[in-house]
Amino acid sequence: MNTNLKVIIRKLLLFLALLVVVDYLAGSILKYFYFKHDPLIGASTAYVANYADQKLLVIGPSHALHHYISKQLADSTHLSCYNAGANGNYLLYSYAMLKCVLKRYTPKMIILDIRAEEFDVNPQGYDHLSVLLPYYDQHPEIRSIIVQRSRFENIKLLSKTYPFNSQLLSILNRNIYKNKNEFKADSLSGFIPLKDTIKTKFTGEYYKDVRTDPNYIHIYKEFLDDCLKRRIKLYVFISPILPEMHSQTSTIKIALKIANDTHVPFFDFSNDYRFKKNIYFFDNEHMNINGAKLFTSMVIEKIKQVK
Amino acid sequence: MLFNSIQFLIFFITVVTAFYLTPFKWRWLLLLVASCYFYMAYIPVYILILAFTITIDYFVGIYLERTKGRVKKLLLIVSILSNIGILGFYKYYNFIAGIISALLGHVGYRSNIPFSHFILPIGLSFHTFQALSYIIEVYRGNQKAEKHFGIYALYVMFFPQMVAGPIERPQNIIYQFYERRKFDAGNVSSGLTLMLRGFFKKLVVADRIAIYVNVVYKDPVGSDGKTILVATILFAFQIYCDFSGYSDIAIGAARVLGFKLVTNFNRPYLARNVSEFWKRWHISLTTWFRDYLYIPMGGNKVKLPMVYFNLFFVFTVSGLWHGASWNFVIWGALNGFYLIFLKLTKKFWPVFFRITYLDKLPWLKISLQIIVTTSFITISWVFFRANNLSDALIILKKIVAFNGVVMRAEYQLFYCFIGILILLIYEVKTEYFNRKFSLFNSSNIFIRNLSLVLVVITIVLLGVFDGGQFIYFQF
Incomplete structure (x- = not known):
C-alpha cells in the first residue's frame, strides 16, 4: 500500500478513535447533568416524559402553557391536572409528549390546544424538536418523531454529544442556580401566567393561508386515534387570539372535519368576539392572566356541556 | 448544495475517493461532472447560462490569442459584454428598472417597465469575474488560451470555489489541472484541518449570531438602541465568519484534492487601518478590482485628486458588485471615503502618536488602531446588512441614541460570545504568537489529534445545524 495512504489511514483511525471516546465522555457527562437536577424544577419536558401522573393533561404550544390554569381545571373537574404546554413547540412535540405519557399510564382526560395555523407549512415545527433530542436514548417510542427533524438526523444522533447541542x-444554569420563574411554574402545575397587557392591537390581515403540511395533519389524526384507542376523553381547543380573523383558516376547517369524523369535541375560540379586547392579552397571540382566567372558565363550561 | 450539510460531506467523500482512484487522464472529467452536479443542486437549468458563457469565453480566448489590433479589442469587448450582460440582466435589471421608473415618475411620466422575477443564479458574480479574469489575462498576453474545453470549463466551475470564491486567476489554477496529483497525506490532513476551521466559523459563530441579528435587523424600529448596537457588532463577526468560513472550506476541500487556491482572508479584524483591512479582507476580489479596474484607471500614478476619484469609484463599483441596491453602493462608497480620508491624513498620524506618547506604548497603540479600524468598518456594515436605506438610517440613529436595554434572547447572546471569544483567541494567537502554544501543529500526534477532536466536539455542542445559506451565495 502507498506509504502516504498508510499514513493518512493511521492518522484518521487515531482521530476517529479519539473522537468516539471524547464524544462518548462529553455526551455522558452532559446527560448526567441534564437529568441530574430535580425534574420538577424547570424541566417541563422531563417531567411530562418521565414523571407526570395527573389524570388531566393540557397538551399544546405556548398557547396551552399560558391559557389553561391547571388549578382551576383541577378544582372543577375533580381531576389532578398538569399543564404540559411548551413554548415554541407545536404538534409534533405535543404528539411526542402524548406518546411518552401513554407509555407509562393512561390519563382520563386530555385537552389538546392547537393553533389556528397549526397545519401550515412551518419548518420551525421540525426544528424545535431539538428539545426532545436528549430523550432519544431513553424514549424509543418518540424516535420516529425526533428523526423527522432532518433527513440525516439518524446519522447526527450517532454522536452522544449532539443531543445536547445548544444545551x-x-x-x-439549571445545575448551578435554580431558576425562580421555573419554581413558580412548578407550583402552578405547569401553567405559566403572563402579567403584562398589550398596548397596541394588530390591525390588518393576521393570518395568510399558506400550504398545509400533510405530515402535521397525519400527526393530528394519530394523536386523536391514540387517545380514542385508550378511551381518553379528548377535547380539542383553539385558543383566542387578539386580532380579528377575516376567514376560517385551512387548519380550522381540516381539524374540525377530522374531529367531527372521529366524534372528538372541537371548540374554536380563535375569533370569539368576547376575547377581542386588549385587557385579556399579553401580545397578539398570548393571553395574560385575566384572559387565561376567563378562557379557562369557558373551557370548563364546554367540558361540562359535553359531559 | 451547502458546504454545511451532510449531503456535501457525502458528496465530498465520494468525489475525493473517486478522484484518487481515477486514472490521471480522466480526473478533469470527474471534477467537471462533480462540479456540474454540485452547481445543479441549486437550480439545475441555470447550468445552461454557465455553459453559454463558458463556450463564448473559450472560443474568444482562442481567437484573442490569434488576432491583433482592432479585432482583438472587439473580441475582448464581445466577451466582456456577454459576461457582464448576463450578470447585469439577472442582478441589476430590477435595480436599473426601479431607478428609471423613479426618474420618469419625477418628470411626470408613469412608466410601465416590467420587473424581472428571475432568481439570481447562485455565485454568478464570482464565476463571471473569474471568467473575465481569464479573458483579460489572455488579452494581455499573460496567459495562454486554454485549448482543452473541459479544462477551461473546470477553471470556471471547479466546485470548491465556484459559488463564492476565492476568485482565481488562470495563472494560478489552470496549470494545476494538468499536474499529476499524487495522494499526499500532508495535503489531506492540512486540507481537512482548514475545512474544520471553516465549519467552526460558519456553524459556531456565523449561524449562531445570525439568529440574533436577523431578529433585530428585521425590526429596527421595535428594537432598542443598545440591542441594535450589539447586533451590529455581532454582524461584523457574522459576515467575517460566514464568508471566511466558506473560503476556508473551499480552500481546504481543494487542498484535499491536491489543489492550491489563493488565500482570501488574513485576520482582517486585526488590521490597524482601513487600507490594511482591505488587504486582508476578500483578498481575491480586492486584487481583482486593483488589477483590472484601479490600475487601468491610472491607480496611484495619476494626480492626487484623480487617485482619490479612482479609489472612490472602484470601491463604489465594488459595493455594486455585492448587491443591486443603494445600500451596497453606499457601503462601497463609504469604504472608499475611509481610504481617501486615510490618505489625506497620512502625515498627521505619526505626529499624533508621537505627541500622545502612544509610540512608546506599542501594545496600546496597536490595540487602539485595531479598535478604531474595526469600529469604522462595523459602521459601514450597517448599510450592508440593513434591509433598505431607511432601515440603515434608523439603525444608525438608534445606535447614537444608545437607549433601552440589550436583548439577551435567553442564552443566544452568551453562545455568540463564546464563539467569538474562541475565534479571537485563535486569531490573536496566530497573528502575534504563531510559533508559541501550538496545538493544531504540535509535534505530538496525540495533542494534535485531541485538539482537532475538541474542535469537532465544540462544533457539535455549540454549532447551529439548521442555519441558512452562506451570505455571499447571494452575490
Whole structure:
C-alpha cells in the first residue's frame, strides 16, 4: 500500500478513535447533568416524559402553557391536572409528549390546544424538536418523531454529544442556580401566567393561508386515534387570539372535519368576539392572566356541556 | 448544495475517493461532472447560462490569442459584454428598472417597465469575474488560451470555489489541472484541518449570531438602541465568519484534492487601518478590482485628486458588485471615503502618536488602531446588512441614541460570545504568537489529534445545524 495512504489511514483511525471516546465522555457527562437536577424544577419536558401522573393533561404550544390554569381545571373537574404546554413547540412535540405519557399510564382526560395555523407549512415545527433530542436514548417510542427533524438526523444522533447541542448553558444554569420563574411554574402545575397587557392591537390581515403540511395533519389524526384507542376523553381547543380573523383558516376547517369524523369535541375560540379586547392579552397571540382566567372558565363550561 | 450539510460531506467523500482512484487522464472529467452536479443542486437549468458563457469565453480566448489590433479589442469587448450582460440582466435589471421608473415618475411620466422575477443564479458574480479574469489575462498576453474545453470549463466551475470564491486567476489554477496529483497525506490532513476551521466559523459563530441579528435587523424600529448596537457588532463577526468560513472550506476541500487556491482572508479584524483591512479582507476580489479596474484607471500614478476619484469609484463599483441596491453602493462608497480620508491624513498620524506618547506604548497603540479600524468598518456594515436605506438610517440613529436595554434572547447572546471569544483567541494567537502554544501543529500526534477532536466536539455542542445559506451565495 502507498506509504502516504498508510499514513493518512493511521492518522484518521487515531482521530476517529479519539473522537468516539471524547464524544462518548462529553455526551455522558452532559446527560448526567441534564437529568441530574430535580425534574420538577424547570424541566417541563422531563417531567411530562418521565414523571407526570395527573389524570388531566393540557397538551399544546405556548398557547396551552399560558391559557389553561391547571388549578382551576383541577378544582372543577375533580381531576389532578398538569399543564404540559411548551413554548415554541407545536404538534409534533405535543404528539411526542402524548406518546411518552401513554407509555407509562393512561390519563382520563386530555385537552389538546392547537393553533389556528397549526397545519401550515412551518419548518420551525421540525426544528424545535431539538428539545426532545436528549430523550432519544431513553424514549424509543418518540424516535420516529425526533428523526423527522432532518433527513440525516439518524446519522447526527450517532454522536452522544449532539443531543445536547445548544444545551450547555442551560445545563450549567439549571445545575448551578435554580431558576425562580421555573419554581413558580412548578407550583402552578405547569401553567405559566403572563402579567403584562398589550398596548397596541394588530390591525390588518393576521393570518395568510399558506400550504398545509400533510405530515402535521397525519400527526393530528394519530394523536386523536391514540387517545380514542385508550378511551381518553379528548377535547380539542383553539385558543383566542387578539386580532380579528377575516376567514376560517385551512387548519380550522381540516381539524374540525377530522374531529367531527372521529366524534372528538372541537371548540374554536380563535375569533370569539368576547376575547377581542386588549385587557385579556399579553401580545397578539398570548393571553395574560385575566384572559387565561376567563378562557379557562369557558373551557370548563364546554367540558361540562359535553359531559 | 451547502458546504454545511451532510449531503456535501457525502458528496465530498465520494468525489475525493473517486478522484484518487481515477486514472490521471480522466480526473478533469470527474471534477467537471462533480462540479456540474454540485452547481445543479441549486437550480439545475441555470447550468445552461454557465455553459453559454463558458463556450463564448473559450472560443474568444482562442481567437484573442490569434488576432491583433482592432479585432482583438472587439473580441475582448464581445466577451466582456456577454459576461457582464448576463450578470447585469439577472442582478441589476430590477435595480436599473426601479431607478428609471423613479426618474420618469419625477418628470411626470408613469412608466410601465416590467420587473424581472428571475432568481439570481447562485455565485454568478464570482464565476463571471473569474471568467473575465481569464479573458483579460489572455488579452494581455499573460496567459495562454486554454485549448482543452473541459479544462477551461473546470477553471470556471471547479466546485470548491465556484459559488463564492476565492476568485482565481488562470495563472494560478489552470496549470494545476494538468499536474499529476499524487495522494499526499500532508495535503489531506492540512486540507481537512482548514475545512474544520471553516465549519467552526460558519456553524459556531456565523449561524449562531445570525439568529440574533436577523431578529433585530428585521425590526429596527421595535428594537432598542443598545440591542441594535450589539447586533451590529455581532454582524461584523457574522459576515467575517460566514464568508471566511466558506473560503476556508473551499480552500481546504481543494487542498484535499491536491489543489492550491489563493488565500482570501488574513485576520482582517486585526488590521490597524482601513487600507490594511482591505488587504486582508476578500483578498481575491480586492486584487481583482486593483488589477483590472484601479490600475487601468491610472491607480496611484495619476494626480492626487484623480487617485482619490479612482479609489472612490472602484470601491463604489465594488459595493455594486455585492448587491443591486443603494445600500451596497453606499457601503462601497463609504469604504472608499475611509481610504481617501486615510490618505489625506497620512502625515498627521505619526505626529499624533508621537505627541500622545502612544509610540512608546506599542501594545496600546496597536490595540487602539485595531479598535478604531474595526469600529469604522462595523459602521459601514450597517448599510450592508440593513434591509433598505431607511432601515440603515434608523439603525444608525438608534445606535447614537444608545437607549433601552440589550436583548439577551435567553442564552443566544452568551453562545455568540463564546464563539467569538474562541475565534479571537485563535486569531490573536496566530497573528502575534504563531510559533508559541501550538496545538493544531504540535509535534505530538496525540495533542494534535485531541485538539482537532475538541474542535469537532465544540462544533457539535455549540454549532447551529439548521442555519441558512452562506451570505455571499447571494452575490
